[in-house]
Structure formats: structure tokens, C-alpha cells
Amino acid sequence: MRWPFGPVAHIRQQGAARHRCRAETRGRLARRARFALTMILGIGTAGAEVPAVTPTPEQALTGVVQALRAGQQQDALAQLQALTVREPTFRIAQLLYGDLLAARAGRDITVPLRDGDDSTLQALAEEVQLRLSAEANAPGADTVPNAVIALNPAHRHLVTVDLTRARLYLLEQSGDSLELRYHHYAAIGRNGTRKESEGDLRTPVGIYRITDWIDDRVLPELYGAGALPVSYPNPWDRFHGRTGHGIWLHGVPRDTYTRAPRSSEGCVTMANDDLRALRPRVQLGETPVVFSDELSWRSVSEQAAERDAWLARLGRWRERWSAVDTEGYLAFYHPDFTAPGLDRDAFADHKRRVNASKTFIDIEMEAPDIFHYPGTDTPTVMARFRMRYRSNNFQSESIKQQFWRQDAAGEWKIFREETPSS
Template sequence: MRLKQSSRPAHALAAFLMVASVCASAADLSPEQQLLSAVAKMKSGDSEGARSSLQDLTQRLPNFRLAKQIYGELLAGLPGGTLIDTQGDPRLSDLTEEARLRALGDKAVPPTGYVPNSVLQLDSEHPFFILVDLPKARLYLMQNSKDREMTLVRNHYASIGRNGYGKQSAGDLRTPIGIYHITGWLPKVNLPDLYGEGAFPLNYPNLWDQFNSRSGYGIWLHGVPKDTYVRAPRSSEGCVTMSNEDLVALKPYIVTGETPVILSDSLEWVPPDQVKGEREKFLARLEDWRSKWAERDTEAYLAYYGQGFTTDGMNFAQFAAHKVRVNSSKKFIDVKLRHINLFRYPGAGEPMMLAEFTLDYRSDNFSSTSVKQQYWRQDKDGEWKIFREENR
């Protein structure tokens, strides 16, 4: 490779300088914050401060390739500096894209108090949940308090599938879009070095994926090999990957089988009052559905189901006939809902809500408890109707 004189930033550093905002300095910055802070110093003309910060960062994390690349480009831009000509290096485009996404990371932090529009309600049995903004390569750990206040705990860069997102089939190298649960923890002693400190498997394909005939398996949140700090933005076979440090930091917040993970293609942050209004309207509709069932008002109950509804091998007509027959034979029906979660389902192509809850059913001759998932869509008149119902 040849050396050339340079008096201006190039490649990855240029990508950072175009969008990075000034980041407040602190003694205990994360590696990404330190990188952002160093570039902000460069933008403000403090080349020596940027150089010192990047030197410290690359010494602490010699596998942080982006930091080393930007440090090298910064040094090349100083008087008398030289730049290694990396044109043609296939890794450069990955680093430039990583730089662009990380520079957006500071802007990706939502305003104080804002909440994700994809979560209308999460029961207190889920004290934490994870959001991944797939287009922005950003993972958010959120806390869910008992009074339904959602607050951001931490956020960081995370890479996705080689061919992006929207998984449909095995081997398509895409990350799924949807709502999942973490099913366990696989420690590094049981895994190849590729997965770093370990992995959190997800329940892909979930019921919605199966309904849409999506195939594949082994979608995990996992770390990176020991000689790597992070992977390129699009580099996995469909998993969400992150630095080992960030992966391990998630462990105290995750409950196996319970912690929701939302992989979103269109994450939006909105004022909490906006979510509150939508939540109250939808809860009222869900409650009316429940009460009509309990009152054995089968006609009004069935009015909540769309004509395209399916469940357990039955279409709407078959389901309606079944409910008329069963409900008419009961002397009483008692239905209770608890642990209610309400999500705006991502990647559905049209507005879709997922209502997930524990249902306690009791009648004069039968009782049961199940975890139910209802998928709701708006009909041509704008009314929310159930078009799919399953037990998880």
C-alpha cells in the first residue's frame, strides 16, 4: 500500500464529522461515547484533545477497528501526517457505515420521557425489555415500572444480518422483524469463539412467523470473537450481535422466557400521553370483547372478529358456529384477563396490534387457564377486528 499526504479527514472520519454532534465529556464514558467525544473535539478544532482521547481508546481496546481507523485518519490530517491508501480495502466501506451509524447514536437517544410507540402496555411481570432499531443498528434496554412508566436504561450499537432485515426463510441472511422472547442463556464454554461471551436465543419463528410460513432457526443476541470488538453493521447470518462488554451488561436485566425483544424496522419515540390515549382506547375494546363473552352475548362477541379470521384450523364461519354451540350450552361463563401486554406489531405492512394476556376461563362444566395472543387489524371502516387468535 502506498502512502499519501493528507490535510483533510477522509473515509470513516469524514462520515463521523458529517453527522456527529458535540458530546459532553465525562470521566467514565463508554467506548462509543469516548469515540463520539473525540470526534466532537476534532470538529471544534481541538485536534490535540481528540488525538489524546483516541490514543487512550485504541490502547484500551486495540480490537476496536473503527476507533483505530479514525485515529489513523486523524493523525494523517495533522501537519506532516501521512495516510495509508485504503482504497480497494473491502473493510473500509463497513467501517464507514459503522461510523455513520455510531455518529447517529447520540441523536438516536430519545428526548427525556419519550417512549417507544411499539409498546402500549407491558405488564409489571416484565420489568425490562429490549428494543432493536434495525435500520439504525441500535439496541435499547428499557425499564418498565409498575406504574407503566418506561425509561431508557442504556443503548448501544448492534449489528444485524448480512442481507439486512425482514427474514422469510432459512439461509436468507436476514434478521427477523417481530416481537420475541429470550428463551435462555448459552455461556461461552458451550459455544465456538464466534459467539464471544455467550448468546441469548430468541423464540424465532414465533406464532406469527409460523402463520406466515417463515422458516429458519437459531436467531440469537450474541457477542463477538475475542479478537474483535464489534462486527460490521451487516455481517451476521441473521442474529443481532454486539460487543462482549455490551452483551454481558444485559445479563442482569433478562429473565428467561419472559423478557420481550422487539426487532423493529420503524421504531418511533413519542410523548407518553400519545401512547396513553391509544392504550386506553384499545383496553376498552378488549374489555368489551371480554364482557360480551362473559355475558354470553355471542352475536356481539363475534362482531369483534373479522371475516378473514382463522384459529386452530377453523375459518370465521366454523369458529362462529363452534362458539354459538358452546356458549348456548353454558349456564354461566366467567372470563378474566390478567398480565395484559399490548404491542404495535412491527413489519406487518399495515397497522396491526398484538394483545397478549393470561386468560382464566370458568363455566358450569369447564375451566382453564391459557396465555393467549390476539392479532388485531383495522377493517375498511377503521374498526379494530381480531383476525388471528392463538394460545402461546
Template structure:
């Protein structure tokens, strides 16, 4: 049985045409990164095939790819590469006329191949952490980070507040790219969210594959900035395909069904943070430590001022542009706090379960989330809070938004 029988007619034409774009063009002369987390099995097999092709071993590459296609007949990119390798082995170059629609589909698959290969060739992340994660609260077992610019989803485990890379997956994002602003723009949002629920296969159309994990877009900061839209999910793919091309959703983050099952097993509904960012900066643990120390010192000073009923010092931590959860601006908030504190004789404020996430897409902003245990001579409450701290031009940290942790 020849493997060409698995190829759809469109891919048969495209694969032959693709000799003009040799596999070796994917495989630049660079060492393969060994410090990244494991890829999904199918992706690892495909990348190994491309590595063999780079070395000119087309026979082994075709044999291995045949096994992959037999196991994953719906992996369109693997079908495409198989056709190209068959032509490359013969040394022939065939350039048939194809329709614009065929060419667009072929180009999208090439983008997927380049995206996957670029990740393989990226510098090792071994011993490094993404600078968007400064500290993870003990209540979060895992954190998800989606690098929208590079079509990659990372799953991190929480090891005493420090992220450890567990695995990473190729992902599809919105057709409009990253940075959602308004409903219908087909963009995937940039920001910090959490999983709100799990929708299983039986509840969904086939488009969403084996399941979906909606996130809480728009969050408090999105709403404050006037961003609109809804229905941003992490979800799988139809069973007729293994993966979708890099920009093919209406704003959701889409991964292969196998990868979705792995992700879902490591998600805690209502808790697991999902950080969506345009690009990811990997730094040493020491670099994150210095940033974390500076910010925690500011948070502690804020807490101490409040507990000491030093209202003037306390209010100094709120930026002129501050907005409260109740919609009060800085002046209204200051008047309210002065009135409240005037009748306080004793205040105790304890903070626990503190997370610090550098907010993507915002200049010098960090989301600080914590459990707040407040007691005074006439009131007690325990709540989950979120504050958005911004570092001003003088290097001082100030709060620009305060809300329930959503």
C-alpha cells in the first residue's frame, strides 16, 4: 500500500508543486534545541523526519513519515511533507497550475511547518523561566502561557512558586492575530485570564473537537479599557484534521485533540491562570527574583500603611489614574477611605496566596492577586483580590486598578 492513497486531492497537487520550496529550507544549519520540554508525539515524529531530510536521508525520512501518516491520516501537514519528500527523492521539479484557493491552503500549511520548525530550532530554555511569571501562589498547581506570536502553548508546574516547564504544544490563534479589542475582530486577546469551566465533547459541535476550556475574557482590565467580545476558549480540533494552520480561529486558542486532553488533565477549573502574550522573554531565575523582591516590598509597604491606619501613606500607593472595583476614581476613593478610616481604632490586614504576573501588552504593569484577610474594630472580611500595579517614570510602583480577582 502506498502512502499517497492517504492524501486528499488538494494535497496531492500541492505536494508535487512544493518542490520549489525544499524541506532543507526549513532545516537551517543550526543545532537542534535539547532543553525544551517534550513536544506532542506526532509533532516530534514530524520534526525528526525534517531533520532526516536536512541530512539528505530521504529514504529514512519517507519511511518514518509513512508510519506517522498511517497512524495520523488526518495530519495534513505530514501529508504535505510526504508528497514533497517523494518528489525531492526523484530530483524532479514539477510546477503545475493551481488555483488561488489551493495556493492559499498550501501557504497556510507551510506557515504551520515553519512555525513548528522554528520552535524546534529556538535556543534552549533549560534553566530559564518566562519573565511574565514572577511568583505563583500555592493554590495554583499549574500555569498556562500562550505565546501568540509564535503559536505555542506552554504548560508550567508550580514548584514552590517557581514555574517548571512540563510540556508545550503548537497552537492556532485568531485569523486577525493577537490583541483583541472589539467583538468580531477575529483576534486572540492579550492578557491574564483563568479557566471558567469545562465543556465536554457531547456539549459541542464537531468544530471544537474533544472539548473546550472557556476563559474569562473580557477581564476587569479589558473592561476598563473598553475591550469587547466574548467566547474565547481553549479547545480541540475537528476529527477530520490533526491540527489547524497558525491563524484559523475566530479568536480562540486551538490545539490538537491529544494535546487538549493532556492540558485538560492539568487544569483546575476556576483557578488555573492562562497568560496570553505576544512573544515570550525567557530569563534566569535570578533575574525574576530581583523583580519579585522589589514588587513584594511595595506590596508590603502598602499593606503596612493600611494596617497602621496611615491613610496618607496608604493613598500614596494609588496612582492618579486609579479606578476602584466600585468605579471610584482616585479622588472619590480617597474621600471614601478617609471617611472609613476615621472610625477605625484597630486594623489587621493579612495577605496570603500571593501571585505576581507581569501583565502582557501593558508597559511596566504587574497583576498582583492574593487572599486578603481584613479585620477591624467593627468589620471582618476575607476575599480574593486583584490589583494592577504600574511602575511610573520615577520607578515607583502604584496601583491603577483594584478589583475582585476575576
């Protein structure tokens, strides 16, 4: 998809910072540039820290804003000059640079715009707000995403996308510690979140896995440096009748730095450099990806307490099954439970028949992934784990995926159970 606004043609040449851009009418350029600066000067950046060495383009933009708000226009101009040389397709920086050059020529850049209904200007305003707000309100130390309860130690990384704030977070796990490594801007579907059907131009909400890497050599230029497909639709999506396919994390055309906040057909898009940095940190088929439009951050201590409670709950479920205590095992299942092709009564009858022939059952569980599942009307917890089953007459190894909900008494019970192929 084409970017909704073109690069700015600089008003004056500033040494090595001069960039040749597409032609556009001067009046529209002036309105866009003035609009961008007006928006930025009205957004606070308290708490944002710009690193002393090699800031990201977004952090560099924050430094520019801090200089402008402090009245240091010359410093802001110098920083923008460096940023536009470094990232000539970063169009917000180009717009601001052109505006500051216009200010040096005596043009008034503080007059509010009257064409605020212009969709291009609104997209620009939204992108500016999202970027600067994210830098100013980065998650604190010793916090984790609210979706996370437990993560299998085999996962080195977790990818979380805050769809509402157009932000991707990469977290790294070491032992029991889950720490934020970096975050950056990431755009989403044209029509927002909560994908339901093929072609609705929405980004899904849920827990997924990165399944593959597709190199840019086999993709159209639209996808930039490549693509990381995710496992939409997953079993939970199919249970709810959701359709569609081809939801990817991917790059952008090389003539732009990033796309507008809502501009894809449902994928999550990011700067090509950000995609290249992400690729070696994901394990295909394993790395969890959280797409959420209700993301918040909570303390590690709160998450650890909930993790321990859920690990104990799963342990009790396993113990009842291993003890061939069929009725005790079935007590963990919600009155509205279903499995593929079975309601609770049929499931219970099946388990009673199977267990009648068992002299022993041995269940081994690997460390589970446990998440608060985003986007549900009723609070739902997903547990996913690899399980080895052995009895006197059967053995198997599989992945089990459970969705837990509270019953009328407030007790957590298994509402849905699947055995996905991967």
C-alpha cells in the first residue's frame, strides 16, 4: 500500500542534509509541516530519556522535541539535520526539518491549522502522538505485560504488540526473570483490531506463534526486508468462527521509514531495521506473540504470585488424572466445557470408559506457558504445555492447550481443551 503522504522537499540546502524528494504543492507542504510541529509542541515528554550514544530514530525525535520545548531551536535544527541524514525516509523528521527551516526564514509556524479533517494530517498527528507518548511512558523496571502469567523457560524471548498504542515490545527471559529489552513503533490494520473475518482489514487479538521467515527476495517491495508469519487463525480463533489468513509481522517499502498507524490489511508492520533486529531473536514455531488491545504492565512480584497459584492448580489437575481419580479429574472441567466434537457430558462419558481399563496412568508435563487471553468478553486464562501420557495399555506425547474460566462459584475450571498439531 502506498504511504499516505510524500517526503518533504527542503526549503533550503543545509550541507549534507539536503534530500531530493517528490514534488508536492508548497501550500500543502507548509500545512503538513506546521501541523506536525504544532502537534509535537503540545505533547509532553516528561520522563523520556534520550541515550547518550546511538539513540534510535524515535529517541532522537524525542530529543528534538525536548529541545523545542526548551526553546532551543538551533539545537533542535542540528539534531534534525543529523537525523534526516541518517534516516532520509523518516518523514516526520523531514516534515519538522522543513518547518524549522521555514521558521528561520521568518514564517510563523504557530498558527493552528484549519483543515484538521484532512485524513493525511490526522494520520500524521496520530503517529506523532503514539511515538512520543510511548517514549515518555515506557514501562518501568521490574514490570511485565499483564497477559503473562508463566512462560516456559525454553522460550528465550516473548514478543508483545500493544495494538492500541502501535508498539512492539521484545522481552527476554533468563531463569525466572522476564525483562524488557527494547520497544519500537509498529503499525496495524486499517480498520483497527479484533479480526473476525477474511478481508475485514483488522489485526487479530490473541496469543500466537511465529511460524516462519519469508525472505524479501521472494516478496513484493510492499513487505520490505521480509516477513514473520504468525499462527492466525489459532484453535481459539477457529472455535469462535474467525476466518482469514496471512497475518504477518513484516517490513515496509524501502522508500519510507514506517507506515501510518493504521495502514495494513491486518498485519503488523515496522521499520525494516526493526524487523532485521527482531528476526534472530525469535524461534520459529515456538516464540509466543501476544497481540493485545488492552495491554498494561504490572509488577514482577504480582505476576510471580499468580504464576505460583496457576502452577499449583495445573499440578492438582495432573495429580487427579495420574491417580486415576476420574471424578476428581472431571471436577476440574467447567459445566460449559467443550472439546472438538464433544460437550461436557460426552467428554465425561468418554473419560469414564477409557479410565475403567487403566491400572495406572503416568502424566509428565513440561513447564507451561500461561497467559491471560486478551480480547475475551469473560476473563479467560490459556495454558499450553507439552505432555507425555503413559498407561498400562497406551502412551502418547502431545501439546495440550486449555482455556480456563470461572464457574458460578468463582472457581477456575477448564472451559475448552484442544490438542493442536504444533
